Amino acid sequence: MxxxxxxxxxxxxxxxxxxxxxxxxxxxxxxxxxxxxxxxxxxxxxxxxxxxxxxxxxxxxxxxxxxxxxxxxxxxxxxxxxxxxxxxxxxxxxxxxxxxxxxxxxxxxxxxxxxxxxxxxxxxxxxxxxxxxxxxxxxxxxxxxxxxxDQSGSRVFADVYFSPSYEGRFDLGLFPLKARAGRYFGEGQQGQLYGFASINRDTRSSGNTNPEVLGSNAVIYDDNAAIVGVGVSYQPWLQLPVRAYAEVGGSYDLIDRDRSKFRESINAGLTGYQEWNSDQWCEQAACPNWHTDAYGNIATYSREDYSVLADMRVRTGLGFANNSVQLYGKFHSINDTAHRYYNNFAEAGPGVSWKPFAQFPMTLRVEQLYGKYVTSTPTDVKDTFNNTRVELTIYQGF
Structure with missing residues (x-):
C-alpha cells in the first residue's frame, strides 16, 4: 500500500x-x-x-x-x-x-x-x-x-480535545471538551466512523430565571450544551489535507434558552489543517526556523438554524527549539450567512506559544488581537475591539 x-x-x-x-x-x-x-x-x-x-x-x-x-x-x-x-x-x-x-x-x-x-x-x-x-x-x-x-494491525482510534481559554473582550472563560472513538476505513485509512461526546460551557452566559416571561433575562455568549452522537469523516485526496465530515446526535442545553433543552444536533462541512516549516537557519541549537500553519472550517449547524459558518486562521512566525516556543503573527476571520454581527469579524495580532513538555501534547498560547465586526453591527455596539486571549490546548490521540 x-x-x-x-x-x-x-x-x-x-x-x-x-x-x-x-x-x-x-x-x-x-x-x-x-x-x-x-x-x-x-x-x-x-x-x-x-x-x-x-x-x-x-x-x-x-x-x-x-x-x-x-x-x-x-x-x-x-x-x-x-x-x-x-x-x-x-x-x-x-x-x-x-x-x-x-x-x-x-x-x-x-x-x-x-x-x-x-x-x-x-x-x-x-x-x-x-x-x-x-x-x-x-x-x-x-x-x-x-x-x-498485517491484517491484525489496529484500525481503531480514539482522541480527546480540550481547549479552555480566556477571552479578554468579554471577560469570560470558555471550556470546550470533545472525545471520539471509532474505526478507520478505506485503503489508506482516510475515512473515519466514530461516536463522540462533547460539552461546551462558558463562565458568563446565564439562562432565563423567569420561565414565564420568554427572553426576559437570558444572557448568551457561547453555545452551552452537551452533545452525544455519531459521525463520519473522509479525506478524498491523501495529498490534500481536507476532510469532509458530518455528525448527527442529540444535544442538551446547559442553561435555559427559552426552548426545549433537548434538541437534535446536525452539522456537516469541510475542514482542513496544514503546517509548513523551513529548515533551521543555522546549526546552533538557539537558531530559529520559520513556521506557518493554516486552518479552515466551513459548515452548517442545526443549532444555528442551519446557517453556514466559515472559520479561517493563519499563524506565521519564528519557531525555537523544535517549535516548542513560537513567536508569530495571527490572522483570524469568521463569517456566517445569518449576518449575526458577532459571527462576522476579522482580527489580527501577535502571539506566543509554549509547549512545556516534549512527550505531552499541551500548548499554551497568549495573543493580543485587534479586530473589527464587518457586518450588521448594532448602533450601540462599537465595531472595533481588542482581545487578550489565553488558551491552553490539549489534544491526545490513542
Whole structure:
C-alpha cells in the first residue's frame, strides 16, 4: 500500500527550494559554486534536466554540503524519479543524521517504491521524536503500513480535545471538551466512523430565571450544551489535507434558552489543517526556523438554524527549539450567512506559544488581537475591539 503523503513531500520540497545554499550552508564553499547556484535557480523550473546536471557538478565541488543533496532530492521528486531521489536523500541523511525531516522523506520514497518493510523501520525510528508533529506523522504512517502488511494491525482510534481559554473582550472563560472513538476505513485509512461526546460551557452566559416571561433575562455568549452522537469523516485526496465530515446526535442545553433543552444536533462541512516549516537557519541549537500553519472550517449547524459558518486562521512566525516556543503573527476571520454581527469579524495580532513538555501534547498560547465586526453591527455596539486571549490546548490521540 502506498501512503501517498504527497503534501508532506511537497512541504519538504518547499523547505529545500527556500534554503539558499550559498547563503545558509555552514560548509566552506569554493567560490566557483556561486555562479553555478545562480544558474541553477534560473533554470530549475524551465530545464530540470540541465538543472540536475548543474547540481551534480556542484556536488563534485562541495560534496559535504547537505543542501546540494536536498535540492537534488526535491528536483528528482518533481521529475517523478523516486529512485534517483532516494539515492540523493541517502547522501543527505549521511551528512545530517539527526534531521528527522530527512528520515521521514526517505521513508516516503521507500514507500513509493513499494519497499514498505524498509519504510516501516524508518517511520518507527522517529515515533518517539520530541517534535510532536514528527511523532504524530510517524505514528500514523506506522499504523497505515502495519495495517497493509498485517491484517491484525489496529484500525481503531480514539482522541480527546480540550481547549479552555480566556477571552479578554468579554471577560469570560470558555471550556470546550470533545472525545471520539471509532474505526478507520478505506485503503489508506482516510475515512473515519466514530461516536463522540462533547460539552461546551462558558463562565458568563446565564439562562432565563423567569420561565414565564420568554427572553426576559437570558444572557448568551457561547453555545452551552452537551452533545452525544455519531459521525463520519473522509479525506478524498491523501495529498490534500481536507476532510469532509458530518455528525448527527442529540444535544442538551446547559442553561435555559427559552426552548426545549433537548434538541437534535446536525452539522456537516469541510475542514482542513496544514503546517509548513523551513529548515533551521543555522546549526546552533538557539537558531530559529520559520513556521506557518493554516486552518479552515466551513459548515452548517442545526443549532444555528442551519446557517453556514466559515472559520479561517493563519499563524506565521519564528519557531525555537523544535517549535516548542513560537513567536508569530495571527490572522483570524469568521463569517456566517445569518449576518449575526458577532459571527462576522476579522482580527489580527501577535502571539506566543509554549509547549512545556516534549512527550505531552499541551500548548499554551497568549495573543493580543485587534479586530473589527464587518457586518450588521448594532448602533450601540462599537465595531472595533481588542482581545487578550489565553488558551491552553490539549489534544491526545490513542
Amino acid at each position: 502506498k501512503l501517498l503523503f504527497c503534501s508532506l513531500m511537497s512541504l519538504s520540497a518547499v523547505q529545500f527550494v527556500n534554503a539558499n545554499p550559498v547563503e545558509q550552508s555552514q560548509v566552506p564553499m569554493d567560490t566557483a559554486v556561486y555562479p553555478l547556484w545562480e544558474n541553477y535557480y534560473k533554470i530549475e523550473k524551465s530545464d530540470p534536466q540541465q538543472a540536475e546536471q548543474m547540481l551534480l557538478q556542484i556536488s563534485q565541488i562541495t560534496p559535504n554540503d547537505v543542501r546540494v543533496w536536498k535540492s537534488l532530492t526535491y528536483l528528482r521528486i518533481n521529475q517523478k524519479n523516486n529512485q534517483g531521489a532516494l539515492d540523493s536523500i541517502v547522501k543527505a541523511r549521511a551528512l545530517a543524521p539527526q534531521d528527522e525531516s530527512l528520515t521521514l522523506q526517505q521513508a516516503y520514497l521507500l514507500n513509493g517504491l513499494e519497499r514498505n518493510a524498509e519504510a516501516l523501520e524508518l517511520f518507527k525510528s522517529v515515533r518517539d521524536s520530541t517534535n510532536p508533529d514528527t511523532k504524530a506523522t510517524a505514528e500514523q504512517a506506522v499504523k497505515n503500513l502495519q495495517g497493509s502488511n
